[in-house]
Amino acid sequence: MTEKLSNETRGPLLDPLLENGWELTDGRDAITKTFKFGDFAEAFSWMTRAAIWAEKWDHHPEWFNVYNRVEVTLTTHDVDGLSTLDAKLARKFDGL
Numbered sequence: 001m002t003e004k005l006s007n008e009t010r011g012p013l014l015d016p017l018l019e020n021g022w023e024l025t026d027g028r029d030a031i032t033k034t035f036k037f038g039d040f041a042e043a044f045s046w047m048t049r050a051a052i053w054a055e056k057w058d059h060h061p062e063w064f065n066v067y068n069r070v071e072v073t074l075t076t077h078d079v080d081g082l083s084t085l086d087a088k089l090a091r092k093f094d095g096l
């Protein structure tokens with residue numbers, strides 16, 4: 001079972017993400033990043049690749065797409081906050 005990030009594990013996992021465009025989400029224990037692409041085809045292609053990893057790891061993003069922009073929020077609904085899975089998925093999304 002995934003656990004909510006403790007005060008000790010939060011920094012080492014989240015700091016590299018916060019230095020790479022992720023932000024703490026207002027009003028909830030989550031992280032958010034906006035990804036920009038050249039056009040809709042590139043954005044949707046990225047979303048397709050991201051979705052395959054999300055499904056593989058059974059950990060799914062909240063996201064919103066308009067044209068070339070994808071706003072992603074990651075949190076773990078099962079623990080009502082951030083877990084290691086969010087950091088893992090964020091790192092994967094950054095590398096796609």
Ligand SMILES: C[C@H](O)[C@H](O)[C@H]1CNC2=NC(N)=NC(=O)C2=N1
Pocket residue numbers: 058059060061075076077078079
């Ligand atoms: C039953 C299923 O494994 C769970 O509902 C999974 C699916 N995907 C999930 N995704 C996210 N982001 N958080 C979860 O807690 C979660 N739980």
